[in-house]
Amino acid sequence: MGAVDVLYERFEKNLQAVNGNSWLADKAEAAGIIAQAYKDEGVDSVCIAESPLLQEIGLAKALADAGMEVYTDHLRLHAETAKGGVLEAQCGIADLGSIIQLSDDIDNRIVAIMPEYCIGVVRLSEIVDDYDAMFDKLCSLETLPAFVGFITGPSRTADIECVSTVGVHGPLKLSIVVIKDV
Amino acid sequence: MANEALKQEIKSALSNKTLGRTLGTFCETYPERRLKSYEGVDFEETRENIRRVKGYAADHIDEMIEEFTKNCTARGGHVFHATSADEAIEFVRNLVKEKGVQTIVKSKSMASEEIHMNKILGDDGVLVQETDLGEFIIALEGNTPVHMVMPALHLNKEQVADLFTDYTKVENKPIISEEVKTARKVMRDKFTHADMGVSGANVAVAETGTVFTMTNEGNGRMVGTLPKIHLYVFGIEKFVKSLSDARYIFKALPRNGTAQRLTAYLSLYTGANEVVLDKETDEKGPKDFYCVILDDPGRREILAEESFREIFDCIRCGACLDVCPAFALLGGHVYGSNVYTGGIGTLLSHFLVSEERAEQIQNICLQCGRCKEVCGGGLHIPEMIMKLRERSMEKHPNPTYKFALDAVSDRKLFHSMLRIASIAQPAFMKQGQPMMRHLPMFLSGLSEGRSLPKIAQVPFRDVFPTIEQNVPNPKGKIAIFTGCLLDFVYIDTAKAVIKDLNSIGYIVDMPMGQSCCGAPATYMGDRENAKKTAELNINAMAAENYDYIVSACPTCTHQIREYEQFFQDDPEMLAKAKELGEKSYDFCKLFHMLGGLSDEGDGKELNITYHDSCHLKRSMGVFKEQRELLTHTKGVHLTEMKESDNCCGFGGTYSIKFPEVAAPILERKVEHIKETGADTVAVDCPGCMMQISGGLDARDIPVDVKHTAVIIAEKRGLM
Numbered sequence: 001m002g003a004v005d006v007l008y009e010r011f012e013k014n015l016q017a018v019n020g021n022s023w024l025a026d027k028a029e030a031a032g033i034i035a036q037a038y039k040d041e042g043v044d045s046v047c048i049a050e051s052p053l054l055q056e057i058g059l060a061k062a063l064a065d066a067g068m069e070v071y072t073d074h075l076r077l078h079a080e081t082a083k084g085g086v087l088e089a090q091c092g093i094a095d096l097g098s099i100i101q102l103s104d105d106i107d108n109r110i111v112a113i114m115p116e117y118c119i120g121v122v123r124l125s126e127i128v129d130d131y132d133a134m135f136d137k138l139c140s141l142e143t144l145p146a147f148v149g150f151i152t153g154p155s156r157t158a159d160i161e162c163v164s165t166v167g168v169h170g171p172l173k174l175s176i177v178v179i180k181d182v
Numbered sequence: 183m184a185n186e187a188l189k190q191e192i193k194s195a196l197s198n199k200t201l202g203r204t205l206g207t208f209c210e211t212y213p214e215r216r217l218k219s220y221e222g223v224d225f226e227e228t229r230e231n232i233r234r235v236k237g238y239a240a241d242h243i244d245e246m247i248e249e250f251t252k253n254c255t256a257r258g259g260h261v262f263h264a265t266s267a268d269e270a271i272e273f274v275r276n277l278v279k280e281k282g283v284q285t286i287v288k289s290k291s292m293a294s295e296e297i298h299m300n301k302i303l304g305d306d307g308v309l310v311q312e313t314d315l316g317e318f319i320i321a322l323e324g325n326t327p328v329h330m331v332m333p334a335l336h337l338n339k340e341q342v343a344d345l346f347t348d349y350t351k352v353e354n355k356p357i358i359s360e361e362v363k364t365a366r367k368v369m370r371d372k373f374t375h376a377d378m379g380v381s382g383a384n385v386a387v388a389e390t391g392t393v394f395t396m397t398n399e400g401n402g403r404m405v406g407t408l409p410k411i412h413l414y415v416f417g418i419e420k421f422v423k424s425l426s427d428a429r430y431i432f433k434a435l436p437r438n439g440t441a442q443r444l445t446a447y448l449s450l451y452t453g454a455n456e457v458v459l460d461k462e463t464d465e466k467g468p469k470d471f472y473c474v475i476l477d478d479p480g481r482r483e484i485l486a487e488e489s490f491r492e493i494f495d496c497i498r499c500g501a502c503l504d505v506c507p508a509f510a511l512l513g514g515h516v517y518g519s520n521v522y523t524g525g526i527g528t529l530l531s532h533f534l535v536s537e538e539r540a541e542q543i544q545n546i547c548l549q550c551g552r553c554k555e556v557c558g559g560g561l562h563i564p565e566m567i568m569k570l571r572e573r574s575m576e577k578h579p580n581p582t583y584k585f586a587l588d589a590v591s592d593r594k595l596f597h598s599m600l601r602i603a604s605i606a607q608p609a610f611m612k613q614g615q616p617m618m619r620h621l622p623m624f625l626s627g628l629s630e631g632r633s634l635p636k637i638a639q640v641p642f643r644d645v646f647p648t649i650e651q652n653v654p655n656p657k658g659k660i661a662i663f664t665g666c667l668l669d670f671v672y673i674d675t676a677k678a679v680i681k682d683l684n685s686i687g688y689i690v691d692m693p694m695g696q697s698c699c700g701a702p703a704t705y706m707g708d709r710e711n712a713k714k715t716a717e718l719n720i721n722a723m724a725a726e727n728y729d730y731i732v733s734a735c736p737t738c739t740h741q742i743r744e745y746e747q748f749f750q751d752d753p754e755m756l757a758k759a760k761e762l763g764e765k766s767y768d769f770c771k772l773f774h775m776l777g778g779l780s781d782e783g784d785g786k787e788l789n790i791t792y793h794d795s796c797h798l799k800r801s802m803g804v805f806k807e808q809r810e811l812l813t814h815t816k817g818v819h820l821t822e823m824k825e826s827d828n829c830c831g832f833g834g835t836y837s838i839k840f841p842e843v844a845a846p847i848l849e850r851k852v853e854h855i856k857e858t859g860a861d862t863v864a865v866d867c868p869g870c871m872m873q874i875s876g877g878l879d880a881r882d883i884p885v886d887v888k889h890t891a892v893i894i895a896e897k898r899g900l901m
Contacts, residue, residue, distance in 0.1 A: 076458035096444050106456040113403040135429040146455035150448035155400035159316035162208045165362045170400020
């Protein structure tokens with residue numbers, strides 16, 4: 001197994017440990033996987049925070065072809081009712097199963113937090129080893145984006161009787177598609 | 183000290199079954215879950231770094247404020263530096279008025295609690311909504327947080343369902359997953375309609391003007407994503423210099439707080455980040471971004487005080503609560519502050535909330551030191567609480583305790599009281615048992631749920647001259663410091679110490695001028711009497727005449743080692759105190775060090791379990807030596823009990839002040855002992871010995887409690 005596969009497997013294992021799941025996919029497969037995932041969960045409306053990568057994989061079309069209502073603008077409005085949200089995250093951390101938004105784009109932030117089922121897309125080449133590597137990367141940026149967000153699994157709480165419950169104000173479900181670009 | 187209102191609150195906390203069950207389970211499982219979350223991360227190194235970076239910020243606080251303000255402003259944010267709580271809340275009130283804000287959604291901000299933001303804005307007619315599930319629940323209940331990280335632990339799912347039913351006017355079933363869904367639904371509408379979001383910062387970075395917020399539920403994200411106005415309120419203790427410095431805090435905070443390697447969300451906001459200004463037109467632009475830095479006189483007071491300055495290193499993880507034996511029983515409400523609870527809460531309340539309240543609650547601390555082991559900022563919480571006690575004792579001396587402590591620090595008076603007690607006590611003896619239910623005089627009120635030992639008819643100081651020490655070619659001379667319990671109660675333990683040391687070639691002497699070590703006075707905050715006994719013992723022990731000083735009571739050893747603090751401006755006494763401190767060891771450490779480890783033993787089966795004394799394990803770091811000594815002894819089998827280093831509840835004078843708290847702590851210890859099936863509990867502290875044997879006796883459990891020195895002497899046939 002190559003170093004890249006090991007990295008992905010670590011990412012997947014750690015994401016699963018916080019109740020998320022992931023797929024490793026070629027660009028050609030990615031849109032299909034996302035469409036299938038939403039179909040399986042009965043999601044019929046999805047907000048996409050478009051990015052060159054999400055456009056390149058043809059996500060909006062794939063979801064529409066699968067019969068879903070797809071929104072790529074007015075996301076603040078539509079995310080109030082849409083069940084799914086897809087964003088591209090700029091980085092990932094293998095050791096934690098985290099994805100990191102390095103962008104002030106408000107649409108990106110809206111789809112990450114409002115819909116019930118969030119799917120993040122991240123390039124395998126952008127997954128760093130661990131937390132410290134991620135901080136080193138942040139520190140090396142010339143200008144820190146006005147927003148940086150780490151997402152590690154779906155939202156959760158243990159506020160009632162210390163019973164761990166997944167899905168509170170943020171997504172109830174979180175999946176990550178890792179794009180095999182190396 | 184422990185006034186009636188506080189006693190009443192303690193009683194009510196102890197009778198809350200949900201709190202007991204939930205908090206009990208949480209605290210019991212916490213240490214292991216926490217440890218697991220640190221796999222691959224060096225905790226000591228992490229907290230060293232936290233101390234370093236937070237210490238740096240504290241030393242350069244004005245620079246931090248200035249730099250943060252400059253950098254946040256450069257990125258389009260607005261920063262208000264409030265030099266008092268009043269200034270802070272006035273700024274917020276005006277902002278709210280000026281912007282026409284009617285509804286606010288809030289994720290956790292402790293600083294906003296300090297300035298009573300919810301109440302004051304509420305009175306102005308603004309709807310302030312707490313969005314964290316736990317905070318939301320207690321807001322519905324009209325209560326304050328019972329825990330800094332888990333605010334609604336005291337309520338069960340049935341009570342939550344009732345509160346939700348009242349609020350939503352729809353029946354809510356007592357099913358946790360359903361209740362969480364209700365919270366999502368209720369809050370969703372608030373998030374999408376709020377005019378303003380309010381957040382608290384876990385860290386603020388001066389160099390970049392960045393604020394960090396950690397949440398699990400995603401409410402923090404909603405607050406930072408949807409409203410067009412976003413206000414941060416945080417205290418000056420949140421600063422670090424660089425982005426890189428911030429990393430250390432988020433290594434420890436989730437692990438210590440909730441035993442997570444990272445929470446679901448960690449968000450960094452740098453200045454006026456983007457927001458949707460009009461959802462119908464999809465117009466976007468920078469939000470109105472405000473930071474209020476709370477720099478009130480209480481915070482400056484902390485910085486100005488050398489002995490309390492490290493409070494700034496606190497990362498608000500709550501670990502000190504989770505390992506505190508008293509907190510595990512009581513929860514946070516008895517700490518009385520709406521904001522901070524537990525050991526750290528006692529300190530923060532003193533400076534930031536209410537000195538009066540802090541004065542009462544500082545006594546809840548057992549001084550067991552468990553919090554220090556896990557503290558994310560490496561704070562010396564018990565020592566600082568002790569300093570507060572000293573201050574309050576100076577300010578408001580308690581006549582009863584003062585009388586007792588004056589008596590104890592007067593050797594002749596104290597010793598004659600004990601001698602009188604030894605004659606008066608047979609009337610109190612339990613039938614046919616060498617135990618008594620009540621001690622006379624100032625020690626009464628001590629015996630809830632346990633029996634107390636008998637005071638010896640003949641104290642050890644009178645027995646000592648009759649002990650034959652047959653040591654040909656002695657290797658050295660050791661002075662024994664007996665402390666009160668060995669001198670007047672556990673005579674056999676003192677004898678065993680001498681016999682054991684004789685057996686490895688040392689002669690033992692007992693300087694007769696010695697008295698109480700002074701720990702009771704110290705724990706009660708009576709520095710004057712503590713110093714008086716220190717002086718008396720330093721002169722009496724004449725350390726210059728001996729190779730070592732041995733004590734079989736870790737509390738005494740610890741106290742003796744601390745004597746030098748009393749004589750910082752008296753070079754002659756300081757030198758003597760140092761010599762005494764440096765030569766003083768606890769029995770098992772010294773015996774092990776001088777070659778006492780041996781396989782000798784009568785070979786007769788003895789099943790033991792071991793209880794670690796707080797001082798021996800945590801203050802002196804001795805826990806291996808005595809186990810080695812015991813397990814090498816032929817015939818001895820050691821079965822470790824659960825939580826062997828959890829306090830037994832004795833805590834010096836604690837069991838006098840809070841018998842209702844000490845009793846369940848002891849109960850738990852007794853249960854863990856029973857579970858091992860051992861026939862003897864080995865201990866190294868006569869205080870623990872008294873507490874545990876009292877607990878076992880009161881429950882008629884036939885398990886012996888013996889000092890390590892006694893077990894060794896018996897098994898090696900030395901006495």
